Amino acid sequence: MHGFATLEADRSPVVPQRGPSMSATPTAHARTGEITTAYTDRGEGPALLLVHGHAYDRSMWERQVEVFSSRGWRVLAPDLRGFGGSEGTAGIVYTEEFADDLAALLDHAGVVRAVVVGFSMGGQVAMELLHRHPQRVRALVVNDTVPQAEDTAGRRRRHVTADTILRTGMEEYGRAVLGKMIAEANVEAMPETAARVLAMLQSAPAEGAAAAMRGRAERRDYTDLLSGAELPVLVVVGADDPFDGGAGRRTAELVAGAELVVVDGAGHTPSMEQPEAFDAAVDAFLRRLPA
Template identity: 50%
Template sequence: MATATIGDITIGYEDEGAGDTLVLVHGHPFDRSMWRPQVARLSRAGWRVIAPDLRGYGESTVVPGKTTLDVFARDVAGLLDRLGVERFVLGGLSMGGQVVLECHRLFAHRLRGLVLADTSAPADTPAMRGWRRSTAERLLREGMGPYAEEVLHKMVSRSAPPEVAAHVLGMMRGTDPAGAAAALRGRAERPDYVAMLAGVAVPALVVVGADDEFTPLADARLMSDALPDATLVVVEGAAHMPNLERPADFDGALQAFLKAL
C-alpha cells in the first residue's frame, strides 16, 4: 500500500508490476481492493497496474458534502502526474466507469484505451437523482450496514462464492457514510456522456454481468453500439461485479483487449 498527497487530500493506491500502465477505478461503495484479482494477474502479465482509492473511500481522505465526477477525475490525473504516468489504459466499474468517461471528457489525449464495466453513459433521470440524494441522507442517518445488506445480492449473485460475498459486504460496510453520501450527491449531477461516445478515438472494452440489475445489458449495448471501436463481453453467471464473481472470464476478456492494443 502507498499513499500520495494530491492537493489537499491523501490518496491510497496500489502500484504493482512494470510496463505499460493500466489504471483501474473502483465503484461505489467500494475501495481499490475490489480490483485485487486483476492487479495480481495483470501485474504478472507485463503491465503496471495502478488502483487508487477515490476520495471518500478506502484509505483516501473523506471529504463530506458533494463530490462530482470531475473532482474524482482530476484526483486520478493528479495521482498519475505524481507517479510520472502520461498515457495509460483506463478502466472502471459502475461509478468508476463514469469516472472513466469523465476522464475522457477532460483529458482524452492521455488515454490509450477504455474499459467500461457494468456502467452506464446517460445522465440520471429526475427520479434517479432524487433516489441518490435521499440515499445519501439515509447513509448519513443509518450508517452503511442496512444499505449494504439490502443491496449485497444485487452487487453479486446469490451463487457467488461465500468469500466473494463477504469481501463485497465488508467493503460496503467499511466505507465512510460521509464519503459515500458525497459521491451520491455528485453523481446525481453528472452530465450525459452518450453524445461523447461517437467521438472516442481509442479502442474500448465494454463488459457487463449477464444478471446485472443496476446496469443491465441494454446499458452496455448502448455504449458498445455508440463507440466507434468497441468489444462487448457479457459475463454469464455474474451480477454487478463480474471481476470478482467470475475473475477468470473477466480477466480473459481484459487480457485479450490489452494484448490487441
C-alpha cells in the same frame, strides 16, 4: 450543470476509517489536490489504471493487480476520494473531482497515458477523465456502468439514498444492496465473494459514500463523448446485472469498433464473481491494443 450546490459548503478533508486493504501490496500515498490518495502500484510496463465503484475500494481489484502486473503491466489501483485509505471531503464530491484526482495521481506516478478500467461509478469517473484529460487515456474499459446522465427522478433517488446512508449507516446499506452488487444466486453460491463485497460496503465511510452518491446524481451525460471517441473501448457486463437492462449493449453501440463481452454467471461485479472470465476478456483486449 451542478444542482444542490449548497452541499459544497464544507470542503475540509475528512480522514476515513480504514477499510479492507490489498493484503500483499504495500500502500502508496500521493497528494492529489487538497487530499491524500492511497493507492496500489505494482509491476512494470505500460500503465493500467483500475477505478473501483461506489462504496467499494481498491481491494476489489486484488486479483487483477496480481494478474496484470505479472503480464507486463504497471497496475495502479487507487482508493477514490472518501473511500478506503484515501481522505475525503464532506458534503458532495463531483465526478469531475474524482477525475482530476486520477489525473493528479498519474502525474505523481510519472504516467503520461494509461489504459483505464472503470467499474460502475468508476466507469463514469473514467469517462469523465476522458472528457477532462483525453490525452491521459490510451484505451477505455467500462464495466457495468451507464453513460447517460440521471433524469430528475434518478437525481432525487440518489440524494435520498445519500440521506439514508448518513441516517442509518453503511452496515444497513451493505445488507440492503448486496444482492444487487452481486447476483442474488451468488450471495449463497459464493459465500467468500459475498463476504468480501459486504465487508467493503459496510466498511466504507458513510460521509464518503454519501458525498459520492450526491455527486453521481449530478454527473454529465457521456453519450456524445463516447459516440465521438477515437480510442479502443471494451464494454464488459455481467449477464445477471440487475442494473443493466441492455445498457451495456447500448453503450458498445455508441462507439465505433467497441467490443462487448457479457460474462455469464455474474451480476454487477463480474471481476469478483467470475474473475477468470473477466480477466480473460480484459487480457484479450489489452493484447490487441496498438503499441
